[in-house]
Amino acid sequence: MNDVQSRLLTCFRAVFPKLDDGALAGLSQPAHEGWDSLASVTLVRLIEDEFQVQFDLFDLEELDSFPALETRLRQMTDGQ
Amino acid sequence: MRLIEALSILREPCPDGAPGFPVYLGCGFTPLDLKTFLHAHLQRRMKEYRVEVTTGLFGDLTGELERLEARRWAAVAVVVEWSDLDPRLGLRTSGGWRVSALDDIAATAGAQMERLYGALANLGSGVPVALMLPSLPLPPVSYTPRAQAGALEARLRAAVDQLALRAVELPGCRVVSREAVDLLSAPDSRSDPRAELAVGFPYTGGHADVIASLLAALIAPDAPRKGLITDLDDTLWLGIAGESGIDGLAWTLERRAQLHGLYQQLLRSLADAGALLAVASKNDPRVALEALRQPELYCGADVFTSIEASWGPKSESVERILKSWNIGPDAVVFVDDSPMEVAEVQAAFPAMDCRLFPKNDAAAAVRWMAGLRDAFGRASLSEEDRLRAASIRQAAGRPATGAGFLRSLEAVIEFSYRVSPDDGRPLDLINKTNQFNLNGRRIQQSEWRGWMDDPNGVVMVASYRDRFGPLGRILVLVGRRNGQCVDIAYWVLSCRAFSRDIEYACLRQLFERTGAEQFRFAYAGTPRNGPLGDFLNSRLGVSPTAGAVLSRERFFELCPELFHRIETVS
Numbered sequence: 125m126n127d128v129q130s131r132l133l134t135c136f137r138a139v140f141p142k143l144d145d146g147a148l149a150g151l152s153q154p155a156h157e158g159w160d161s162l163a164s165v166t167l168v169r170l171i172e173d174e175f176q177v178q179f180d181l182f183d184l185e186e187l188d189s190f191p192a193l194e195t196r197l198r199q200m201t202d203g204q
Numbered sequence: 205m206r207l208i209e210a211l212s213i214l215r216e217p218c219p220d221g222a223p224g225f226p227v228y229l230g231c232g233f234t235p236l237d238l239k240t241f242l243h244a245h246l247q248r249r250m251k252e253y254r255v256e257v258t259t260g261l262f263g264d265l266t267g268e269l270e271r272l273e274a275r276r277w278a279a280v281a282v283v284v285e286w287s288d289l290d291p292r293l294g295l296r297t298s299g300g301w302r303v304s305a306l307d308d309i310a311a312t313a314g315a316q317m318e319r320l321y322g323a324l325a326n327l328g329s330g331v332p333v334a335l336m337l338p339s340l341p342l343p344p345v346s347y348t349p350r351a352q353a354g355a356l357e358a359r360l361r362a363a364v365d366q367l368a369l370r371a372v373e374l375p376g377c378r379v380v381s382r383e384a385v386d387l388l389s390a391p392d393s394r395s396d397p398r399a400e401l402a403v404g405f406p407y408t409g410g411h412a413d414v415i416a417s418l419l420a421a422l423i424a425p426d427a428p429r430k431g432l433i434t435d436l437d438d439t440l441w442l443g444i445a446g447e448s449g450i451d452g453l454a455w456t457l458e459r460r461a462q463l464h465g466l467y468q469q470l471l472r473s474l475a476d477a478g479a480l481l482a483v484a485s486k487n488d489p490r491v492a493l494e495a496l497r498q499p500e501l502y503c504g505a506d507v508f509t510s511i512e513a514s515w516g517p518k519s520e521s522v523e524r525i526l527k528s529w530n531i532g533p534d535a536v537v538f539v540d541d542s543p544m545e546v547a548e549v550q551a552a553f554p555a556m557d558c559r560l561f562p563k564n565d566a567a568a569a570v571r572w573m574a575g576l577r578d579a580f581g582r583a584s585l586s587e588e589d590r591l592r593a594a595s596i597r598q599a600a601g602r603p604a605t606g607a608g609f610l611r612s613l614e615a616v617i618e619f620s621y622r623v624s625p626d627d628g629r630p631l632d633l634i635n636k637t638n639q640f641n642l643n644g645r646r647i648q649q650s651e652w653r654g655w656m657d658d659p660n661g662v663v664m665v666a667s668y669r670d671r672f673g674p675l676g677r678i679l680v681l682v683g684r685r686n687g688q689c690v691d692i693a694y695w696v697l698s699c700r701a702f703s704r705d706i707e708y709a710c711l712r713q714l715f716e717r718t719g720a721e722q723f724r725f726a727y728a729g730t731p732r733n734g735p736l737g738d739f740l741n742s743r744l745g746v747s748p749t750a751g752a753v754l755s756r757e758r759f760f761e762l763c764p765e766l767f768h769r770i771e772t773v774s
Contacts, residue, residue, distance in 0.1 A: 138211040165236055165403050170207055173409060181402030 241416030274330030478589025519552035
């Protein structure tokens, strides 16, 4: 597991404490009932704080899975 | 606190059987991080409770407060923003910033604040309320440049100040200090327009954390310290009394010793508010007393309950003072200008709050004094606060206890069964008394009201006075009649009222009033309630366990002769 995944996992653990790391690494909003709009915003704000980045909060619907967030993070950090 | 830390606090399990502490958070916007931070700050302050934070519908703060059923909540936190007063003052509406609209915005906001005050007034008597008034910068509504206060801004701020002024006088309502917010949160880092526009949350994480921490501090405040022990030379005044003589001591601006004058002024104010003050000084006792008797001092000999001046270790002086106060070291602040003395006392009393007086740094000293004020801060002052120090000063000159002494006191105990639910003193007694406390359980206002509404409930508050003066209300007992038994759920007696047989008088009064054949005590041992356990065990022969029973027969067999005159208020 690379550094981005590891830090991302820390954020996911904080929002979904009942899931194990294996489940979190493949988690997506449609597949998990507990991932509601409130969890989305909380998760994104945690990730922003952890990685010191800012997402477009109007795009929350697209940031709907662990892989999607990881991909977006890589795009943002590569551009820095 | 960071958001991830707040979430981590909320994941920690509460103790088994922890009572719930339901809090309503009222705000007109999506609460998001604010709710998380408030929950975490409250949970951290109230580890023995299971805190729950609930929010209402967004967009109609005042309406939600008007509909709120106060009795359901242990506390209510209200966060008002400009957009709650008029939506045109938020970023999520548009089309309302025309110059011709400004008067109307001010008028609408004023009317909304009036409505809000009405809702707070209705709530305030039923549940503790913590109120946060607008903290965001106003949007650029008015035509004036930022450097110039326009009429709209002036009217809005005056109306908010007026609301604050009226709210602080409501029973049960506490308002977050604007100065505290300004100290902790820079104005230009409070607003998060990106989040406000996209998800309806107007605060940065940092500002949400500050607001939540301040609200939590009002809902579950730290227990104020009860006593302060101060050094004299180079602390209460500038100079060494034993070397320079009394004329060489200074505490005024003219003599470049104003910090010491300010410190004296602060101590005097703390004493006025009920703090116990004592002196621990390495000095010749005669010199110290003579210096303390100078009439020009702002805080002289008459303010201190005891003056310990000797050449022995300060920790020994401190020990004698604690004994005379009958309070624990964790309720006391020790102040000295010598790092060595601070360290010596700290080593002897690890739980004591020992502070070094910063005599050579004006900025640090002023901050230090603000911190000292915080340590003794009280939400409000009661008559008992004023009486506390006076009664201890008088006690210092009394003989030891004994039947002859107790008879000579000419004591009067007033047992009152007519208790107002808005009276904060009985709740304070239950929630702050540690030593003579049946179980250490703290009580919320909603539960307190429940006891008063219970037809089988017994709520007794006792006041005490004797020839040395009044102690005010010093005892609370709460229980429920259950056939021939009274189940006693709470029983506390102020440590100032020990050794006067008031505990016996209380139980005798309860047997006589209720006609009960026995009392069952909801006793639970705590690290500090040994005095109550000892009373049950060694004085009444009742083993201090949960559900311990005392029969009428046994009580009257063991109760000593009592000399109080009893008055009752039903």
